[in-house]
Amino acid sequence: MRFVAMLIANSLILICYILILTLVAPLLCLVAFVYVATTTLIFKKLSARLVQIAGQGLTQAHQTFNQLFYETVHGTRLIRISGAVEAMQDQIVQVVGQLGRARFVNVAVENMTFPFFSTVGGVLISILVMLVGTMKPEAAAPAVGLLVIFFVLLFRILSPLTLINIARTNIVIHIEALDQLDQLEQGPCRAR
Secondary structure, three states, X not given: OHHHHXXXXXXXHHXXXXXXXHHHOHHHHHHHHHHHHHHHHHHHXXXXXXXXXXXXXXXXXXXXXXXXXXXXXXXHHHHHHHOOHHHHHHHHHHHHHHXXXXXXXXXXXXXXXXXXXXXXXXXXXXXXXXXXXXXXXXXHHHHHHHHHXXXXXXXXXXXXXXXXXXXXXXXXXXXXXXXXXXXXXXXXHHHO
């Protein structure tokens, strides 16, 4: 739920900045929009498989951990009687390690968003500065002021855009768990 709220809030902020940017520099806004939309699609395409793998790994690790936790808590006496304490401890260590690795992959996927969009923004800024640098001094003077305002707004857009992608990534990562929960809830109803 937290990621859905993050997605909605940052989408509204992003829309406000885009409206301001459109009023200040409509042509630059169009260039930025096409550029950002293209790079967002590229990022989504590059990260889609990794996000899916991270989601499956995290869901599987949580399931295994929860199952083992339940078995350990409810079967403590049976584990002790059967002499399986050491085997159960080894299994717990293995499952906790699996859960830690799954969370590490999840965090790594989240953390690749900001560097990607910062780099993309830097490339766009470099291209625009080079274009203004090729202009005649008379035409470049007013363009520089407009470019500074554009850069400030563009940097302000990067933060909500990054948070939107982090929220989207987390929603996609947890969709498999939600699907399995939905199947679990529907299972007993179908049996009746």
